[in-house]
Amino acid sequence: xxxxxxxxxxxxxRKQQIRLANQGLELLKKKRDALLREFLxxxxxxMRLSLRLERATADAQAALAYTEAVEGRMVLQSVSLATKGExxxxxxxxxxxxxxxxxxxxxxxxxxxELERGYSITGVSARVDQTARKFEEIIDxxxxxxxxxxxxxxxxxxxxxxxxxVNALENIVIPExxxxxxxxxNALDERAREDHFRLKKVKKKIxxxxxxG
Amino acid sequence: MYKVVVLTDPxxxxxxxxxxxxxxxxxxxxxxxxEISRLIEDDRTGILAVNESFLSLIDDxxxxxxxxxxxxxxxxxxxxxxxxxxxxxKAFLARLVHRAVGFDVTLRxx
Numbered sequence: 001x002x003x004x005x006x007x008x009x010x011x012x013x014r015k016q017q018i019r020l021a022n023q024g025l026e027l028l029k030k031k032r033d034a035l036l037r038e039f040l041x042x043x044x045x046x047m048r049l050s051l052r053l054e055r056a057t058a059d060a061q062a063a064l065a066y067t068e069a070v071e072g073r074m075v076l077q078s079v080s081l082a083t084k085g086e087x088x089x090x091x092x093x094x095x096x097x098x099x100x101x102x103x104x105x106x107x108x109x110x111x112x113x114e115l116e117r118g119y120s121i122t123g124v125s126a127r128v129d130q131t132a133r134k135f136e137e138i139i140d141x142x143x144x145x146x147x148x149x150x151x152x153x154x155x156x157x158x159x160x161x162x163x164x165x166v167n168a169l170e171n172i173v174i175p176e177x178x179x180x181x182x183x184x185x186n187a188l189d190e191r192a193r194e195d196h197f198r199l200k201k202v203k204k205k206i207x208x209x210x211x212x213g
Numbered sequence: 214m215y216k217v218v219v220l221t222d223p224x225x226x227x228x229x230x231x232x233x234x235x236x237x238x239x240x241x242x243x244x245x246x247x248e249i250s251r252l253i254e255d256d257r258t259g260i261l262a263v264n265e266s267f268l269s270l271i272d273d274x275x276x277x278x279x280x281x282x283x284x285x286x287x288x289x290x291x292x293x294x295x296x297x298x299x300x301x302x303k304a305f306l307a308r309l310v311h312r313a314v315g316f317d318v319t320l321r322x323x
Contacts, residue, residue, distance in 0.1 A: 043310055050306055054291045061292065064228040073227075080230030087234050088214035089259045093283030102283040104260075110217075110232065117233060128231070135232035138290075139217060139262075146260050146286045152306070154280060159313040 004180050006187030014184065018177045025169045031097055032162045038096050039155045046152045049145035056141055060134035067131045071124075079128055082119035089143060096151075099158045104147045110139040215259025215284065220248055222264060225292050242270050249287075250275060258285040265289040 004010060068076055089107040093100055114121050114129055121129070218235045219226075226238045237252070239245040245267035252258050268289045271279075279287045 039313065047306055057291045058293065060228055061225065064225070068227070076227050076231070080227055083231060083233040087217040089217060090214050091259050091284045091286065100281060100283055102286045104286070107217075110234065112233065117231075131228060132231035132233075135228045139219075139229075139232055139234055142262055142288060142290070143217065143260065146288045149288065149306075150286050153309065156309045156313040157280070163313075 004184060006184045006191070008188065011181065011184045011188065014177055014181045018174060018181065021169055021174050021177065025166065025174070028162055028166045028169065032159065032166060034097055035099075035155055035159045035162060039152070039159060042148055042152055046145065046148050049141060050149065053138065053141045053145055056134065056138050060131070060138055063127075063131045063134050067127045070127060075124065076128070079119045079124055083117055083132075087139060087143075091147075096155065097158065099154050101151050101154060102147050104143065107143045110143065111136045216257050217260045218252055218258050218262070218285075219290070220245065220252065220261065220263045220267065221290065221292060225264070225290075239267070242267065246271060246275075253279065253282075253285060253287070261285045261287045262290045263287065264292045266292075 004014070064076075087108050087110045090105040092103050092105055094103055095101065111133065117129075117132060119128075216235050218237065219229045220237045220239060221229060223238050223240065226236050229236045237248055239248050245263070249261070249263060249267070249271060252261050268287070
C-alpha cells in the first residue's frame with residue numbers, strides 16, 4: 001500500500017476520492033449497459049452474414065478456378081477488361097456512446113443481368129457468366145454486412161475498454177482507497193487514545209504533587 | 214455516392230473484375246499497406262474490401278485510424294489460399310463477443 005500521512009485533512013481527501021470513484025463507477029456501469037443494449041441484438045445477424053460471405057467467397061473462388069482452367073486465363077482477362085461501371089454506396093455516420101459508427105444509407109444492386117455486364121454474351125460461355133454472378137453476390141453480401149459488422153466490432157471493442165475500467169475501479173482503486181481511509185482512521189484513533197492516556201497520567205501526577213504539598 | 218473498392222491478389226482480382234467493381238491489384242504485403250493507406254485517404258472510397266491476409270498485417274496506428282472513421286468502411290474479404298476453409302471468421306467474431314460480454318476475470322487483492 002502507498003504511504004499515507006495520518007492526518008485529518010488526508011482522511012477527508014481520501015473520502016472525497018472514494019465518493020468520486022464511486023460516481024465514476026456508476027457512470028461507467030450505465031455506459032456498459034447502454035453499449036450492451038446496442039451490441040446484443042446485432043450479434044446474430046452479423047454472424048449469419050459473415051458466414052454467408054465466407055461461403056459465397058469460397059464458392060466464387062472455386063468457380064473462378066474452374067472457369068480459368070476450362071476457358072483459359074486469356075479469355076477471362078479480356079472479358080474482365082470489357083466489364084465497366086462501378087458500384088456506388090451512400091454512407092453516413094452516427095454515434096453510439098461516443099463510438100463513431102458508419103451507416104450505409106443506400107447502395108446500388110451489384111447483381112446485374114447478363115446484358116448489363118458490358119461484355120458480349122455471345123462471345124463467352126455460360127461458365128463465365130456464372131462466375132461473374134458469384135462475384136457479384138460476394139459484393140452484394142459484403143455491402144449488406146459492411147456496416148453491421150463494423151458496428152459490432154467497434155461496440156465490442158468499446159465494451160471491452162469499459163469493462164476493464166469498471167473492473168479496475170471496482171477491484172483495485174476503490175478497495176485501496178478504503179484501505180487507506182481505514183488506516184488513517186485507526187492511526188488517528190490510536191493517537192487520540194495516547195493523548196487521553198497521557199493527560200490522565202499528568203493529572204494524576206499533579207494531584208499527587210498537590211497532596212504532598 | 215462513394216465507390217466500392219476491392220483490393221486483392223492478382224488471381225482473385227480477375228473474378229472481381231468480372232463483377233464490375235473497382236479492383237486494385239497488389240502482389241505483396243508492403244504494396245498492400247501502401248495501397249490501403251492511399252485508398253483510405255481517397256475521398257471517393259466508400260467501402261474498401263481487402264483480403265483478410267493483407268488486413269491482418271497492418272500496424273496498430275493504421276488500425277486505430279480505420280476504426281475511428283465513418284468512411285471508408287474497411288472490411289475484410291475471406292479470400293483463402295486454400296479453397297474450402299470456412300468458419301474462421303465466425304470464430305473470430307465469437308471470440309470478440311465472448312471478450313466483450315463474457316466475464317472478465319480479475320484477481321482480487323487481499
